[in-house]
Amino acid sequence: MSRYLSSIWLTLMLCAFSSCATFSGEFQGEDDDGNPARIIQVKHEGNDSASAYILNRKIRYLIEDYFSKDPSKETPIQDAAAELEDYYWSMGFPDAKVGFKVERPEDDRQPILVRFLIHEGPRVQVTDVQITGNRGFKQEELLELWRRSHAGFLGTGDPWFVASEIRAFYRDIRAFYRSKGYLDVTLPETHIERAKGDKQAKIRIEVLEGELYTIAEIQIPPEIRRILAGFLPKVPAGEPATSTFFMEWTLDLRNRLRDLGYHAPAMARPLLTKKENGQAWFKLLVKAGHKVRIGEILLSGNEVTRDQMILNKYRAKIGDFYKGSVEDAAINRLYRTGVFEKVEFIHEELDDRTLRITIKVKEFNNRALNFMIGWGSWEKLRGGVQFRERNLFGTGLGFNAHALVSTKGYEGSTALIDKDFASTGIDMVVSARYFLNDRPSYTERAFETDIAGTKYIFTDYKSRLGYLFKHQNKLVTKQGATLPGEVLTPNKGTVFLELLRDERNNLLFPTDGWRAFARGDFSSTALGGSQDFNRIILSGSYYIPFSRQARLILASEIGALWPGNGAPTVAISERFFNGGPNTVRSFTQDDLGPKGPEGNPTGGLYRTVWKAELQVALLEPFQLALFADAGNVGTNVNDFGLSRMRYGIGPGLIINFPGVPIRLDAGFNPDRLPGEDAWVFHLTIGQTF
Numbered sequence: 001m002s003r004y005l006s007s008i009w010l011t012l013m014l015c016a017f018s019s020c021a022t023f024s025g026e027f028q029g030e031d032d033d034g035n036p037a038r039i040i041q042v043k044h045e046g047n048d049s050a051s052a053y054i055l056n057r058k059i060r061y062l063i064e065d066y067f068s069k070d071p072s073k074e075t076p077i078q079d080a081a082a083e084l085e086d087y088y089w090s091m092g093f094p095d096a097k098v099g100f101k102v103e104r105p106e107d108d109r110q111p112i113l114v115r116f117l118i119h120e121g122p123r124v125q126v127t128d129v130q131i132t133g134n135r136g137f138k139q140e141e142l143l144e145l146w147r148r149s150h151a152g153f154l155g156t157g158d159p160w161f162v163a164s165e166i167r168a169f170y171r172d173i174r175a176f177y178r179s180k181g182y183l184d185v186t187l188p189e190t191h192i193e194r195a196k197g198d199k200q201a202k203i204r205i206e207v208l209e210g211e212l213y214t215i216a217e218i219q220i221p222p223e224i225r226r227i228l229a230g231f232l233p234k235v236p237a238g239e240p241a242t243s244t245f246f247m248e249w250t251l252d253l254r255n256r257l258r259d260l261g262y263h264a265p266a267m268a269r270p271l272l273t274k275k276e277n278g279q280a281w282f283k284l285l286v287k288a289g290h291k292v293r294i295g296e297i298l299l300s301g302n303e304v305t306r307d308q309m310i311l312n313k314y315r316a317k318i319g320d321f322y323k324g325s326v327e328d329a330a331i332n333r334l335y336r337t338g339v340f341e342k343v344e345f346i347h348e349e350l351d352d353r354t355l356r357i358t359i360k361v362k363e364f365n366n367r368a369l370n371f372m373i374g375w376g377s378w379e380k381l382r383g384g385v386q387f388r389e390r391n392l393f394g395t396g397l398g399f400n401a402h403a404l405v406s407t408k409g410y411e412g413s414t415a416l417i418d419k420d421f422a423s424t425g426i427d428m429v430v431s432a433r434y435f436l437n438d439r440p441s442y443t444e445r446a447f448e449t450d451i452a453g454t455k456y457i458f459t460d461y462k463s464r465l466g467y468l469f470k471h472q473n474k475l476v477t478k479q480g481a482t483l484p485g486e487v488l489t490p491n492k493g494t495v496f497l498e499l500l501r502d503e504r505n506n507l508l509f510p511t512d513g514w515r516a517f518a519r520g521d522f523s524s525t526a527l528g529g530s531q532d533f534n535r536i537i538l539s540g541s542y543y544i545p546f547s548r549q550a551r552l553i554l555a556s557e558i559g560a561l562w563p564g565n566g567a568p569t570v571a572i573s574e575r576f577f578n579g580g581p582n583t584v585r586s587f588t589q590d591d592l593g594p595k596g597p598e599g600n601p602t603g604g605l606y607r608t609v610w611k612a613e614l615q616v617a618l619l620e621p622f623q624l625a626l627f628a629d630a631g632n633v634g635t636n637v638n639d640f641g642l643s644r645m646r647y648g649i650g651p652g653l654i655i656n657f658p659g660v661p662i663r664l665d666a667g668f669n670p671d672r673l674p675g676e677d678a679w680v681f682h683l684t685i686g687q688t689f
Helices: 002-022 052-067 075-090 139-143 163-179 222-231 243-259 307-313 324-336
Strands: 026-030 036-045 097-103 112-119 125-132 191-193 200-206 214-219 271-276 279-283 293-300 340-351 354-363 367-376 380-389 398-406 409-421 426-438 442-457 461-477 491-502 513-523 533-545 550-563 606-617 622-634 646-657 660-668 679-685
Touching (some): 026 052, 052 075, 052 112, 075 097, 075 112, 075 163, 163 200, 243 324, 293 307, 293 340, 324 340, 324 354, 324 409, 622 660
Parallel strands (some): 036 112, 125 200, 214 279, 293 354
Antiparallel strands (some): 026 036, 271 279, 340 354, 367 380, 367 679, 398 409, 442 461, 461 491, 491 513, 513 533, 533 550, 550 606, 606 622, 646 660, 660 679
């Protein structure tokens, strides 16, 4: 246990330091010359339901940036009181009122005291919602439009009464109906039943749907019919007159005109001209403009990027008829490079038949140097530096270089990135790295290089195909960790294929959605390796939000290895291990699974990891986690299954400081074997890298 005390102490010190810094009620800004301004002390009275920490965060900018600079004006304090009222209203306190008093000491060197006098009133819940008149859609469908905050454990109780959310719900219902073809829909004012001072409210919403209108006709000007001839988009008579249809239909018509050389057709959504017996007639207002050829192509804004790099993305030349699809494809290619913050094609007619095109770009700051520092339960202190260049020599190619070091090893790596290789839409990456990796059962020093291409297939699936070669300079196993028949392979040659589908709402801090990943490796002596083997890894995660404050996360990973040519196993650096902060958390790094005679983990040819975690937001930036992990490791892939499962349960604390996330997990082993710890603690500071 003593080896974890320093980790726990470090976490507590960080939390204490953060608390002292952020819970302080003193604010001080800077004057226009950068000198310290007047110190303002803020106190809150009557805030029984909200911490001073949260309230101070809401008004910090008003106190520091305005009132501290010029304490003679109390307008910022009035704005701060209004900001606090808005916060209370958004939390379900509709009767909240906030006043203030400013106490100015005679000595100008003393802080000015600002007291915010808070009358919270009751926190109100909406106990009943009734929507009437909704024949076309069920009440449950309409309630999905209500972006509401819930009370109760894990946020699963009745919604809080938030007037702004109810008003938005009212507007969203009306917009939803009109978008579905109910052109006459009206909603009388929402009726709210609540006695003064009561903690409960009921809402009644009446929907007067009117008729569902279908499209009878869209009148198109004769000139447009002549220009488009056989390319005119079909008008689906009898289809509902929905906003989605009109948006897609008019966009299709506009793009067809642009592809025929009309660079700037002017049009609006079709105008409703008549409604009768559930049918609607529309008139299209459109002007095609002039059909033009490209007379000039100019560039603007590319201070670093070479002209030819931009021109290569635009597959048109002077003298061609203008074609909108070619321009749109060029914009997509230029954005894909990651070099440009903004890309515009500016059109200027030189005459009725000739067009000047100016490609105007705004470049990102494409060069960055980042420093990283963190802590891991196995690596202990770790740090690194990253250099990133997204526009190498103005070519649009990316270049990354990393240097990482910890108490358990080091790594240096480089990568050359082409975001649109040979204009195929494939992201091509060539990388190389040299590393030393000290694990509980072995130490490996190796050089590794790979080339891989990434492309989206079937729209939503990201595929990656590549070749990897690894030359091991050193592979030393700890005593007893080598298996009978094991070949310490100095080289590995692998063709790999990955498939990813990521539907999470945020890549770094997801709260909803799911992710699925699969990877297959084919390693062979014919590819430069020293042993044949195949590997498959499947993983997935699913995020189930109960509310804005709570979510359940389910995750799993399955891996299996098949040695070739009758070999009993593969090199220890290729085998699967389990245990640690990212697998079963009731074990230290790699400690779950088979062990040699000296007690060192030997790994296996298959592994499973199953995880469930409940996360609940506490006082910002803290989150509480309750987790249950399970997993195993097996030495024979033919025995793959869920036998010999080991488990871990326990609490975790997540502190989401900007740029420096901190996580502390305490894993309890409910079925421990002799020599195993009952509790294992994992501390992680910073992102894993």
